[in-house]
Structure formats: C-alpha cells, structure tokens
Amino acid sequence: MLDLSRLDLQEIATALADQTDYEHRRLIDPRTGEIMLWTADGGIDGDTPVDLDDLDQIPIDPLPSYVWYQDMADFAERISDETAGRRLARAIQGKGAFRRFKNELHQDYPDLLPAWYALREARATRRAVEWLVGNALLDDETAERFVVEHPDPELP
Numbered sequence: 001m002l003d004l005s006r007l008d009l010q011e012i013a014t015a016l017a018d019q020t021d022y023e024h025r026r027l028i029d030p031r032t033g034e035i036m037l038w039t040a041d042g043g044i045d046g047d048t049p050v051d052l053d054d055l056d057q058i059p060i061d062p063l064p065s066y067v068w069y070q071d072m073a074d075f076a077e078r079i080s081d082e083t084a085g086r087r088l089a090r091a092i093q094g095k096g097a098f099r100r101f102k103n104e105l106h107q108d109y110p111d112l113l114p115a116w117y118a119l120r121e122a123r124a125t126r127r128a129v130e131w132l133v134g135n136a137l138l139d140d141e142t143a144e145r146f147v148v149e150h151p152d153p154e155l156p
Contacts, residue, residue, distance in 0.1 A: 002033040002137050004129070004146065011035045013124035015060035016131060017068060027057035030137055035060075058135055063127065065098075071123055072101045075116055078155045084109050111156075118153040126150060 012035065015026035024039045036044050036057065043050040044057075052059055069092065076088035087108065091100040105113055129146045132138035 001139050001142075002030075002132065004132075004138060004142050007033045007132070008035055009125045009128040012060060012128035012131060013121075016063045016127055017124065018062050019065055025052065026060045027052075027055065028060060028135075028137070029057050030135075033137070058137075060131070067127070069097060071120055072097065075119055075155065079112065079115070080156060081109075081112075084112060115153065115155050119155065122150055122152055 011026065012028070015035070018026070023041075024037060027036050027038050027044065028034070029036070038044045038050075038052065038055070038057075038059075039046075041049055044055065072092050073089070076085045076092065079085050079088075088101060088104055091097070091104040105116055126147055129138065129143045133140060133143045
C-alpha cells in the first residue's frame, strides 16, 4: 500500500477529471506513487513511444463527465441564494452545461467562486482517494479516515 501523505492527490484528481483525449494519460507507479505523463508519440520519457500495456504503471482513467456534472447540480441546489441556485441549475441543462455554469458563476456570481472551488476540490480529492482504494493502492481504513476528515465545505 502507498503512503497517502506522499501522494499528489491534486494530480490524481486532475487526471480523473481530464476529458480531453487519449493521446496523453497520467500513470501512477504502484510501488512509489509517482505520477508520470505518457503520450502516444513520446511514451513516458518523451522520446520513446511505448504501448500502455507494456508498462508497469497504472493508467489513471478519467471519470465520466456525469460525475463532475453532479457537483454543479449539488452546488446549485445547496447554495442559500435561491435566485443564483435557479440560474445555475438552468445553466447546466443540455449540451454545454460546464461552460455555461462557469460563465454564469464568473459573470454574475463571482462571490460564489471560492465556495464552488472549495466544493469541487474537496470532492475531487475524495474521488482520488476512492480511486486509489479501487486500484488496491490504498487501504480502506486510511481512505475512510480521509473522507471523514475532508467533508464537503459549508456553502453560503
């Protein structure tokens, strides 16, 4: 098992959220917890193409977008400003939800940005811990303690 205090949970969380493409991937070394970048044409050293299946590292596959969408829906539902909540909930309907949510927050509710970032970060790091458990890189007890110690923040 890896030592949670030595892992870069932010980088794992970023990899879990990366919906761009499969020409590059983040990998984790199961022995050390080191995160590395693999690219289709440069491998992990930047020069030598290598197939992912030939590596001993574990690819950190992105979570489906609906997981991250739920964070926006929960935020819109839980904030106390009912007008802002309705507008944010409306912004996430249909295609382009992530862009519209971001635009709505930045343009009309910048005062809610710190609360949004805190919620998003708390959930992303907990997902990183859950991912580590799911890949047998972290024990359940350590993960459960982390989740208890890192709840969702209070929202305005």
